[in-house]
Amino acid sequence: MPITPPIKGADIDGVYTLRSMADAKLIKAASHDQRVVIIGTGFIGMETASALAQAGTTASITVIGQGSRVMSNIVSETVSNALIKLHEEKGINFVFDATVSEITKIERQVDKDGDSNNQAFSNVGGVTLANGEHIDADIVVLGTGVSPRTEILHEVNDPDGVQVDAHLQLRDGIYALGDIAKPTNQMGRMRIEHWRVALQHGMVTAAAILNDDNVDSLEARIPFFWTMQYGKSLRYSGHAPTPDHNILFGTPDTLDYIEYYFDDEGADTRASAASTLGRDKELVAFSELLRRGHAPTRAQLNAGFDMVDQAHALSR
Template identity: 45%
Template sequence: MTLTFKARDVPDGGMHTFELGEQKVLVTRDGDEVRAFDALCPHAGADLGQGVRCGARIVCPWHHATFHAGDGSLIEPPALEGLKQYRVKRDGESLSVELNEEIKPPAPRPSHDDHHTVIVGGGAAGFMAAQTLRDGGYAGKVTMLSAENRAPYDRTALSKGYLGGRRPADRLALGGADWAQDNDIDLREGVKVSGLDRDAREVQLGGETLGFDTVIVATGATPNTLNIPGAELGGQYHLRSFHDAEVLKAAAQGKNVVIIGSSFIGLEAASSLAQSAASVTVIGLDAEIMGRAVTPKVGRAIRKLHEDNGVKFHLDARVTAIEGSGKAEAVCLKSGESVRADLVLLGIGVKPNSGLLSDLANDRGAVPVNAELLAAPGVYAVGDIALTPTVLGEMRVEHWRVALQEGMTAAQSILESSGLEPMDRRVPFFWTQQHGKSLRYVGHAESLDDTHLWGNLDELEFIEFAFKDGLAVAASGMGMDKDLAAFEELLRLGRAPGADEIRQGAFSLAERLRGN
C-alpha cells in the first residue's frame, strides 16, 4: 500500500497521522526533511498524532512513551521498543510512503565483550536494564536473578486487566514468551540472593557465589501487613505478584470482598473485581480516596464513578481487628461497625527491599543514587529502592514507568551511551485505570494545600494542578491527554506555567509547548 501526500499537509516542526486503509502512518516534518513511522504506540496502541511533539521528541498521549522524531528510536518507556520507520520518496511536490519499504535501524556496535552484569530482580527496572543493554550492543554476559518463578511480566496489568479478565496470563510477559532466550539473558527464576559483597564484586546465592563487573539491584518492595488482632487469619491477600493475582482472582468469584486501602492498587482492584465478586467494599483511613495524589473534590468525583458501579466505601475509618474462625469473616472498625468479608485484600503500601544495600540506605530504606543510578562503584540501585534525583528534586518513586526509566538509565550508563538521559532530566509519571476511565498524574507534589482545577469534574474531564512556590509542580487529569503530555514536557524544560497564570483561566498547554 502507498500513502501519498504533500509536504504542506504536515506542519513544519510538527507531525500528522494519515490513515491508509486500516493502518495509520505518522509523518514528521522539519523543513525539507520528512519521515514516516507507524502511528500507533507499541505500548498500548494510542495514536501518536494525538500526542505532542517537542523538538526531536514525540510523546504518546496515553502513557507518555517518547520516541525520536528523526529515527523513531525509544527515548522514554513504558513502550519497550521504538517505532517502525518507512522510506519516504519525493516526486516534485508529492511525497509517498510504501509500507513494505521499512528502514531497519543499524545494528549497534558490540561492546563489553568480557563484561558481566548481574541484575538482582526480575521486575520492570531489571527487565528494562537487560533489554537496554542488549539493544545498545552489550556483548557481555547478562544474568538476571528473579525471586519469582516467572519471567518478567507487566505488573501493572495485574490490578487492571488481569483481575478483570480482560488480559489473559499468556499476554503478561514483557518482551514475549521467549524474551530471555532471544536476548541471551541467563534468567534464573526462584532464586534467593543472600548477600552482596561490593569489594569482592560477588553476589551470594546461599552456597554459590556469582562474580560480576557491574550489578544492578532491582529488588522492588514488599507489601505492608496489618498489626492488629486477627492479622494471622487466613483469607487475607496482597496484590504484588502474579501468584497473588492468580489466587485472588479465583478466590474472589461470587464473594464479599473487603479492600483495606483507598489508594491506587486498592481502587484498581475494586474496579476489576466489581463485576465478578458478590460485593466490593473499600475501607480507607483518609477522609477521601487517593488523598495523597488528588484533592477531596477530585477524589469524590472518582469515588462516585466507583459507587455507580456498585462499590461501597467506609472512609475516615480505622480497622481495629479482623474476626473469623480460622479465616477472615469480618473487618471491625473503630466506629464499632463490622463489615462482612469472605476475603480481605490489603492495599496499605509497601516498604523497599533494600537489605542488600542496607548500609547505604537511609532510615526509610531508600538507597541514594546519582543521576545515573550509581549507588557505589559498579553498583546501581533502581526501582522501588532508589532515592533518585529528578527534575523536581530527589525522591523515591514506586511507579512502573519510573522503574522502567531507571532500568534504562542504568543500562545506558553501563554502556556509556551518548544518548544517556540521566534521571535528573526526567519527570515522574503514572496512570491508573478504574472502571474504564484513566487518571494520569505528571510530576510530584508534597502538598495539596495550593491547587487549581480546570474542566468539569461531573464529566470527568479535567486537569488539577498543584503548586509549590508559585509554580505548577504536578498535574493530574482525565480526558485531557494532550495537555497532560505537554505539561510533562514543560516540566522537563523548566517552563511549567505559574499559579497566577493558571488561575486566570484554561489555555492550551500543547500550544504553550509549541511556543504560541
Template identity: 40%
Template sequence: MSILTFQPSDVPDGGMHRFEAGDRKVLVTRDGDVFHAFDAVCPHAGADLGSGVRCGARIVCPWHHAAFDASDGSLLEPPALQGLKQYRVRRSAEGLSVDPNDTVQVPPPPPRLSGHHTVIVGGGAAGFMTAQTLRAGGYAGHITMLTAEHRAPYDRTALSKAYLSGDRPAEKLSLGGPNWARDHDIDLREGTRVTSLDRDARQIQLAGGETLSFDVAVVATGATPHALKVPGAELEGTHQLRSFRDAWELREAAEHKRVVIVGSSFIGLEAASSLVEHAASVTVVGQDAEILSRAVTPRVGRALRSLHEDHGVRFQLDSGVTALEGRGHLEGVRLKSGERLDAHLVLLGIGVGPNSGLLSALADDHGAVPVDAELRAAPGVYAVGDFALAPTVLGTLRMEHWRVALQQGMSAAQSILESPVLEPMSGRVPFFWTQQYGKSLRYVGHADRLDDTHLWGDPGALKFIEFAFEDGVAVAASGMGYDADLAAFEELLRQGHAPAADEVRTGPFSLVDRLTQG
C-alpha cells in the same frame, strides 16, 4: 497496502501530522525540508501518536507518555519497550510519498563490553528495562538476571487491572514476549534468592551456595507490601497484591465472595474496579475522609468515588480496621467505629516498604538507597526501582511508579554502556496512570502537599486537569480527558518551563500551544 502521497505543506515545519495509508496509520515529521515517516501507533498500548505532542526532537504519546526520536523513531522514554518502525520518504515532481512496505532498516549498534558481566537482581520493571536497554545498545557481555519469582519478567501494572478483571490472560502478561530472555541472550534464573552482595569483592552469594562474580551489579529488588498489624491478621482469607501469584490467588478466591479492601489509594481502587463484577460485594475501607487524598483534592476524589459507587462499590471512609474476625478463616472485619463488615476475604492495599536489604549499609533511615543521576549507588553497583532515592527534574525522590522504574533501568543501562545518548534521571519527569472502568487518570510530576491547587474543567464529568503548586509554580498535574495537554505539561516540566500559578489561574488555555509556541 496503499501508498501515501502528500505535499510538504501538509506537515507543519517543526511539527508532525498523522495520515491514513489504507489500513495503516503513518506519522510524518518535518524539520525544514527534511521529512521522516513512522508507524503512528504507539508500540506500548496502541495510542495514536498523531494525537500526542511533538517537542523538539521528541514525539510524545498522549496516553502513557512514551517518547520517540522524531528523526529515527528510536525510544527515548518508556513505557514503550522499543522504538517506532520507520518508513522511507520519497520525493517526486508530484510531492512526497511513503510506501508502508518500504521500511528503513536501522543497523544494529556496534558490539560493546564483550567479556563484561552484568548481574541484575530482580525481574521487575527496572531490572527488565536494564537488560532490554543493554542489549538494544549493543552490550555484548554476559547478562545474568536473578529473580525470586518463578516467572519471567511480566507487566505488573496489569495485575490489579486487566488480569484481575479477567480481560487479560496470564500468557499475555510477559514483558518482551514469551521468549524474551532466550531471544536477548539473558541468563534468566527464576526462583533464585540472593543472600548477600559484596561490593568490594564484586560478588553475589545465592541461597544455594553459588557465588557469582560481576563487573556491574544492578539491584532491582523493589518493595514489600505492608502487613496489617491487628488481631486476626493471620486468618486465611487475607491477601496482598504484589506478585502474579498474589493476583492469581485473589482472582480465584474473590469469585462470588464478599470482598473488603483496606486502603483507598490506587492499588485498592484498581482492584475494586476489577473485582466488583465478579465478587458478591466490594467495600473499600479508607482512613482518610476521601479517596486518593495524597494525589488529588477532595472534590476530585468525590468524583472518582462516585464512579466507583455507580458500579456498586461501597466505601467506609475516615475509618480504620481494628481486627479481622473468624474461626480459622476470615468472616468479618471490625472497624474502629465498632461496626462489623461481613467478609470472605480482605485485600490489603496499605502501601509498601523499600526492599533494600542487599544494600542496607547504603540505605537511609527509611530504607531508601540514595543514587546519583545515573542510578549508581556505589562503584560498580546500581540501584533501580522502588527503593532507589534518585534525582528527577523535581528533586530527589523515591517513587513507586511503573514508568519511573522503567526510566531508571534505561538510565542505568545507558550509564553502563557509557552511551552518547545517556538521559540521566535528573532530566526525567515522574509520571503514572491508573485505569478504572475504562477511564484513565494520568498524573504528571510530584507534589508533597495539596494546599495550593487549581482546577480546570469538571471532575463530575471526568474531564479536568488539577494543578498543584509549590513556590508559585506548577509541579504536578493530574487529569482525565486532557491527554495531549498532560503530555505537553510533562515536556514543560522537563524543560523547566512549567506554568506559574498565577498564569494557570487565568486559564484554561492550551498547554500544547504553550509548549509549541515556547
C-alpha cells in the same frame, strides 16, 4: 514488600496482599461469590476494587479508608469525590474515617471430600472497626502500600529507599532500580512505585553502564505515572507535596478535567505537577514546559495560559 499493618488477624487464611501477577490471579479466584473487604484507598486499593468490580464475580466489595477521600496524596478532594462516585456507580461500598482493629476469624465447614465451602480456603469472618462496627467479609485484601527492602544493602540507612544518583548508581558497579530506588530527578529525590518509572530506570542504568550519552539521566526527566480504573486512565506528571494547593479546569464528574498543583498559594508560584482524565494533550504540553523550566505560574493559569500553544512555541 507489601506492608502488613498491625491489625489482629492479619495473618489468617483469606487475607491477601497484592504484589505480583500470581497474587492478582489468586485474589480474583478467591473472591468468586465472596464478600470482599479492601483495606486502603490508594492505588492498590482502588485498582483492586476496579478490577474485581469489572470481573463481576464477587458478592460485594467494600473499601475501608482511614481518611475521608481516595488517593488523597495525589488528587484534590473534588477529583477524589468524582472517583468515589465512579466506583459507587459500579457497586463499590465505601467506609471512610475508619480504622480496622481486627480481622475476625471463623472456622468454615469442610465437606466430606475435604473441600471448603469457598473456592480458596478462608477463615475470614469479617472486620471489626475501632468504633465497634463489624463488617461481614469472606476475603480481605490489604492495599496498604509497600516498603523497600533496604536491609539487603548494609550501607543504606534510609528506610524509605536506596539513595542513588541520577544514573541509579549506589557505588561503583552497584545499581538499584525500581521501587527500592530513591534517585534524584528534576523534582528532587524521591521514590516512585510504578512500573513505568522502573522501565525508565532500566534504560537509564543500561545507558550508564554502556556509557551511552543518547539516553537522558533522571535529572533530565519528569516523574510520570498513571492509574487505570474502569478503563479510564488518570495520569499524573511532576511532583507536588500536597494536592490541596491547586487550580482545577473541567468537570471531574464527567471524567474530563486537568488539575494543576503548586507548593503554595502564591500567585507567582509555578505549577509543579498536574493530573488529568481525558486531557492528555494538555498534560503532555505541561510536562514538556515543566521539564524545560517553563511551567506556568498560578497567575498565568488564572489569566488563560494556553498550555499547548506555549509548548509548541518553546519547541520551535
